[in-house]
Amino acid sequence: MTDVIRRKIDRARPTQAEGAPGADRGWRLALARAARDAMGLDLEFRSLTISRQSLAEILEQAPDLALIALLDGPRGGLGVIMLAPTVTASFIEKQTLGRLGSQTPPPRRASRIDAAMVAGVIDRALVGLDETLAEEADFSWAGGFRYASYLEDVRPLGLLLEEDAYRVLSAEVALGVDGRTGQVLLVLPAIGRGEAPAVPQNPVEAEAPHFTAALSAQVMQADCRLDAVIGRLTLSLKQVMTLQVGETLALPRAALDAVSLETIEGQRVARARLGQHRGMRALKLNEAMTTRDEASFSPRPAPTGDAQPTELRAAG
Template identity: 35%
Template sequence: MSERDGNTVILRKARSGRAEHQARGMSPSKALRLALAQTADALYDMPVAVAAVEQVEISQTGLDRELGGGGLLILLDGPDGARGALRMDLGLLGALIEVQTTGRVSGRATADRAVTRTDAAISAPLIDAMLARFEAQLREETPAHWAQEFRYGVMMEDVRGMQLALTAPAFHVLRLMVETGDVAQPGALTLILPAPPETPEADDPKQEAVLARTLEACAMGVPVRLEAVLGRIKMPLGEVCRLKPGDTLPVALDKPMRIWLEASEKHVVAMAHLGQSDGLRAVRLLLPQSERAALPTEVAEEAPSRIAPKRVAPDVEDAALSEPGAAPPEPSPSDMKAFADQLSE
């Protein structure tokens, strides 16, 4: 029993200490609440009590919901071209106008109306002074924060124009429900400021090496389709439609049994020699002269070469590799006969 009571006392003290620490700390919601109340009192001797405050983070898609509902829309100018927004509903705007014209808040219901440039000019001193106090109070807790140097910019006519002006990918939103004057007239204020981009973590050389090995393994495991091309024929569509069993098609070959290995988009990868292996049709890759020179001597002597005979000038395979779409020269009758004899074996 005594042990359980002791644990309860410890938990109660822990909660009390945490609450006291949070009360001493200056969060953005607390800073804005104090900044609005202090500014209204200093400028207009107008009591403002914040009944509720909420802080959330939204993306671009959530701006429509935050800016809708009518009221005064103000585009805020920030550092380095950053932009924020402030929305003041008609209840708070009406109390602000009344206290400057009659000296008090009457508490009468605010009629639904369109805001004007005069409304924006009347609210500008309150907005600038509130943002300055908000920034100063946050600076005491965090010297570099996301609410620095934002000031009154210009009044926006509609929500769509405000959405086009706000280009940041994410925003901090602070919503305040307030009561103004001795009659506690309800009102609302919403502050929207861009959220700073996340700072990338320092590069880890070990992690980069693992990533490079993983990427290499994935790349080398990707299937690639190669096509062995003996030659290509261009024919009108009408002739193709008239083809029937038994018709022959002339295939222009630069050399008998030589083919092109092509990847997608007719990209020539290598030259090969058509033949047989264990009774099956097979292709034998022919090394380019540059790759053949890089091989050891004993390997290069056994490796098949793709150097053209001296009677062919220039090298047809070299032209095919550099110009995939180039048409090969017409084969001689003896070449065609040798090719046909090998295919019939």
């Protein structure tokens, strides 16, 4: 009875940002951008369909030897993403070799290492989907999912997923200049468990959802570079010019738990410690700089004439 009521509420809920792209176009943009930004890989959608399917139907249409990743969603919801062997192999090749080979590798079963290497791309695509759907009704069922774990085959899904209806985004994608093709399936609960976006109160925003979404997408794509500084070393010009291959430079006071996160101008914005996350180097923020800290912190003081090294003065 509860599921029936939830379905009726889901159908009766007014659609926010009507006429906006929706989950279909959002997924196209998000996955293509994730492949491009994370690996420099061109990914093009040849086709994409959205359908409601039962758990039994999903298990039957899973690609052979697919990489199967379980996704965590809002309020305990579980989803799945399935990558055909061609897609997985292309992701791995691009990350390890920097390019795609002239021939498509033979199909093989994905390993846990493969899953760890593509987890970042999957999460990047899901984050991009959230950003695209931030003001749309589809966010209630397609938003808030992230990579959780890897499954060796499709059989455990029959026990892990609920016997309920799912929305399946089934895509055929082409990868690289040689046009390798493969299937990508994104499976999410049909009944949304996430928070529906609020109806915009401003009449101008309500009448122009296309402009708002386009502007937001452009702004969120702007780059903001931050450097993680473990330590700094000051050398004279003479020392720099005499550096040899294989020479070791000792970093004074370098500590993995005292990393400074700085802008390109040298302004410190946070303190962090160096670690790992899903096999990749990562920073854990310990403390953010306050306005008072920023005002009193001089990131890169210019050396005075008296402090100029003798070797540098001799070099002119």
